[in-house]
Amino acid sequence: MDDIYVFCWCVVGLLVLGTSPSIGDLEAEPTCLSRFDYDYKMLQKIVSLEQTIQNLKDSLTESKNKIEDMSRENEQKIQNLKDLLAESRDKIDSGSIYIRWGRFKCQNNAEVVYKGFTAGKKWSDKGSGSDVICLPEDPSWLNYSNSNHLRGSVYGTEINIEEPSGVFEKKVNDQNLPCVACHIKKGSVIMIPGRGHCYTGWNLEYKGYLMTEWHGHPGPHNHVCVDHHPDFMQGGGENNDDHILYLTISKCGSLPCPPYANDRELACVVCSK
Structure with missing residues (x-):
């Protein structure tokens, strides 16, 4: 002024x-x-x-x-x-979604999108889908004919493993596996095969074991990370031999050993950031 x-x-x-x-x-x-x-x-x-x-x-x-x-x-x-x-x-930026195989619940920091049943093709089928899917426990239908002619097939999933395995903390053979879709606010999620822990800077969602079909069954089949402490479907435990998951082992040769080891069951971990 x-x-x-x-x-x-x-x-x-x-x-x-x-x-x-x-x-x-x-x-x-x-x-x-x-x-x-x-x-x-x-x-x-x-x-x-x-x-x-x-x-x-x-x-x-x-x-x-x-x-x-x-x-x-x-x-x-x-x-x-x-x-x-x-x-x-x-x-x-609404976050990311992952499937937690073998559990009914998500981690505390995650929201349940839906719960369901782990499922896939019958082990002996040459066709049908090659992936493992998480079917919701409350299906809804559009048009249907109830025909089994010229159709793909989806079966519930059970674990096939010799007991005692020394891998899982409890008996899991022939148990039917649940699954749950989990939503987190973080933008990135990765399943890392061959690791039991996340890398620095990443957050653990869950850890477990890498599983797929037996190598002698008609394929292809994908791999899933089954929780190391799985839940089981009520009424399971029978050997139905439908869609079956087996542990996955590393084989030395083109895969260097060390750091890997021959015939050792592979861990897996799901991490977020």
């Missing part, structure tokens, strides 16, 4: 000291009777100029206040837009 005061007083100086009255001005000005009268009239002009300066100062102050108010409003609008953008980003 000091710059404003300097500017205004410069205007006063120019008006008072730098202006020479013209003949028309002398005729228009009332005649001064004395030096006092002249000084009085000049004082009146100075007072009028000071009032004009004060009015300018008030106007500038009002404009400054309006600009500050507009700046605060704009800052609030920008913050609101940032908050809206962050909220939209959270909705777009």
Whole structure:
């Protein structure tokens, strides 16, 4: 505001000291009777100029206040837009989903999308799907014909393993496996075969053993990571020989040993970040 005061007083100086009255001005000005009268009239002009300066100062102050108010409003609008953008980003980046094979429940930090039954092709079928799937426990139907002609087939999954195995912490042979789809807010999930622990910077979702079909069964078949402490389906335990999972072992040769070992059961881990 000091710059404003300097500017205004410069205007006063120019008006008072730098202006020479013209003949028309002398005729228009009332005649001064004395030096006092002249000084009085000049004082009146100075007072009028000071009032004009004060009015300018008030106007500038009002404009400054309006600009500050507009700046605060704009800052609030920008913050609101940032908050809206962050909220939209959270909705777009909605996390990741993985299947926890052999369990009914997810970890505490994960949301259950659905629970179900581990399933796949019959071990002796040449066709049908090669992947292991997690069928929901509450199916719903579209159109159907109840025909078995020219169809693929899906069976429930059981574990086939010699007991005692020394691998799982409890008896698992011929038990039917559940599964659960888990949702986490983290953006990345990876299943790492051949590891029992996550790498640094990654969070453990669950650990277990790499399982697939026996190598002598018609294939192909994919691999899944079955929880090291599995749950079992109620009423299971019979040897149905439908879709069967076996432990997977490493074989030396093209696979270097060490670090791997021949005929050793492979662990697996599901990690998030």
